[in-house]
Amino acid sequence: MSTTQTQTSVLRCSICHKEIPHNKALTVESKEYAYHFCGQGCFVEWEQKNPDSNPPPPPEQ
Numbered sequence: 001m002s003t004t005q006t007q008t009s010v011l012r013c014s015i016c017h018k019e020i021p022h023n024k025a026l027t028v029e030s031k032e033y034a035y036h037f038c039g040q041g042c043f044v045e046w047e048q049k050n051p052d053s054n055p056p057p058p059p060e061q
Helices: 040-049
Strands: 010-012 019-021 026-029 034-037
Touching (some): 026 040, 034 040
Antiparallel strands (some): 010 019, 026 034
């Protein structure tokens, strides 16, 4: 018998470093880097700390 395991890639939030499944992450791409957030709160915190980054808003959850 063989079993199949589904592997979900895991990312870390760019602010709190919490592990989040790839399919649940809010992802924002800038010119040189992709940022991943566990939720809107971490995205807002990142945006406040990086006002010159001006990335597009993350998709709605």
